[in-house]
Amino acid sequence: MRELTRHRLFWPAAILVVMLLANLIFTPTFFRIELKNGHLYGSLIDILLYGAPLILIALGMTMVIATGGIDLSVGATVAISGALACSIIAEQADQEAVGGVLTAVGLALGLSLVLGFWNGLLVARTGIQPIIATLILMVAGRGVAQLITDGQIITINSDPYELIGGGYLFGFPFAVLVVVVVFAATAVLIRRTALGLLLEAVGGNAEASRLVGIRARRLLVLAYVFCAFCAGIAGLMISSNIRAADGNNAGLWIELDAILAVVIGGTSLMGGRFSLAGTVLGALIIQTLSTTIYTTGVPPQITLVFKAVVVTVVCLIQSPAFRAKAFHRSRPSTPAPSEAEVPA
Amino acid sequence: MLRMTGITKNFPGVRALDGVDFRLLPGEVHALMGENGAGKSTLIKVLTGVHTADSGSVRLDGAPVVIGSPKQAQAAGISTVYQEVNLCSNLTVAENVFIGREPYRFGRIQWKEARRRAAELLERFQLDIDPGAPLGSYSLAVRQLVAIVRAVDISAKVLVLDEPTSSLDRDEVERLFRLMRRLRDDGVAVLFVSHFLDQVFEISDRMTVLRNGRLVGEYETRALSRVELVGHMTGRVLRTLEELHAPREDVRDAIASREPVLAARGLGRKGGVAPFDLDVHPGEVVGFAGLLGSGRTEAARLLFGADGADSGTLEIGGAAAVLRTPGAAIGRGIAFCPEDRKSEGLVEDLTVGENIVLALQAARGWLRPLSASRRAELVGKYIKALNIRPGDPEMPARNLSGGNQQKVLLARWLITQPRLLILDEPTRGVDVGAKAEIQKLVVSLAGDGMGVVFISAELEEVLRISHKIEVLRDREVIAEIANEADATPERLLEIIANGVAR
Structure with missing residues (x-):
């Protein structure tokens, strides 16, 4: 048991399970998954579907946070990516043409890569603190998105998109399939190449990494490019879902949810060790919370406060210092041998 | 003025101070001397209330005082100025002098009054500093002077200066000394800690020497020679030396006739180390001897490209090389274990295995990962060869003892099979067993043809394994001596203390 609770993913997983079970009380059909017209439906599917953009962005954010940085500009990148894709499609004579949609998607993702490269250059080459460097694009990016859409909300009508x-x-x-593919590809990229090791080294001890010959700048740029790429895909999803590009509101504040997801997933904001699976759990926790608020009918005027309270509780449960304090009396002073022998 | 009696302080596993007596007279500059780990900083921390002594008493002006916190120390009249100045560089000089005790009138701060009083103070100490200018516009040296003025104005009995000169140039030191003499003449007791022997002899009236947490003695500076002082600090002069196995002369000559793996000519860096020449041959161990702050580390960092040299040339393996990054040095077969394991060596979050393969993986780049089996094989081999304990490659590196952490760093570089290995204090803070293992390893690596630069504050250690020794003092290489029969710790001490016999 002790071994199990010590596993770094134990607490995020436990919190998620508790939240899902809590929903069952309010909505007895919560766990039901149906097949309608060959499509899967259900609350759990909804959580995955609406959580997809957040999971993607949080994955990218994990890479950046692992280097000891942070990327505030992902929300703006979401807006720009969606705006570009929609405005290209809107200008086409036939919005249903697959070729045109692919062009739009390709250009939007390409622009996202450029934005990530810009962030990476600012952080790695000029040494501007990540929070400031990405704040530039966070603010300016909304303006860029407005320029692309001419200040309008562009609506489209394109089945392929x-x-x-x-x-x-x-x-x-x-x-959801896109998220699965990106997650799998990232996991392979991180753990089958040495990228994960080197990122964790740079985030864990930048000076030691320099003295060991790691070219940290390239890794930093790569992390920001990857993060922006994920945000770009998320931007396509969000605009596709509402069939419109809204430069003002698309992806608004999503950077904060993403950072929260990473932290709840057990990755320290100080950088170093990170966990992709933890981040996915963290993002699912946040999305489950949002879904819960809708399905249980929490009055709208108290949703924000409710969310804040739950997040605070989640963070406290995550904190080893808090757990030690809260459960101090029930803990034996010496570890019981029988407990330690139980395999995880 | 101040008398500390029988001060004892234990840390887990270490007795940092053992019954130390210490006294300060009014109107003197008193130097506290000792090697690293002798207990100087612990004594200062007890005096300034950062630590509480386990036993012993402190009397100030004859009356017993209890110093339980830095605040109480200040209230009792003991002020400290640390090496890193703890002032706010965005505020003005006057604001800094009076911060926390601003003159009030009707609940409002009287800034005019503060500026006027600051100007008075600065004038009294004959310092040409504008009280209205932001502190950040002045150099570190001036900021230090302001910190001292502030400290003295708050409480003027005992002033503790911990390594105040380590980042100052010659003129700035002179300016600081003028202020110190002035304070002394005003009756302040100034406690001065420095690694620079010349400065200690220039400024201090008396000194107290500590060694291994014990009091060695209290001396009049005038009556003490440098050799005696260094002898007291290290405790080596009177002790008979262990038998040294200095390498034989013919071996040394054979090594010296090889093509050097590294040749530096006039290599130097302003503010780091004065230009020096150095040849390291394959199979040769070159020792760097000198006190802390003598420029040993700075010299090593130039050889590795950790700092950029601003003068001189470097040849590695016969080819000219300009090292702008450590990566460039590593690519040429140089490896460097830094002095500060925690902040510059180990990545504590990572496991032992990950730390061991880090340098090799960095050289390969992230696209060419070591295969899991190759990695397990390499890590296993070096954990075994260096006897790293516990030998679990999955254990976080932070959980290892100092000696085993050092071995992890050695393993990290040995995997890369360097031509030249630079070791900065590889045996500091390492227990005796691991120390002997590391020394043996260095000798056997050199026997296999690797060039080694070995830096250590322990002269015996340097003499035991080096073929030749570079002696450093005050950021300058002042002598290169072959490790012959007449190379003894005493002779090294004398060179360190007095310079080369002229």
């Missing part, structure tokens, strides 16, 4: 955020493939929501 709607697939990204709202469509289904093999019965599963397409967005």
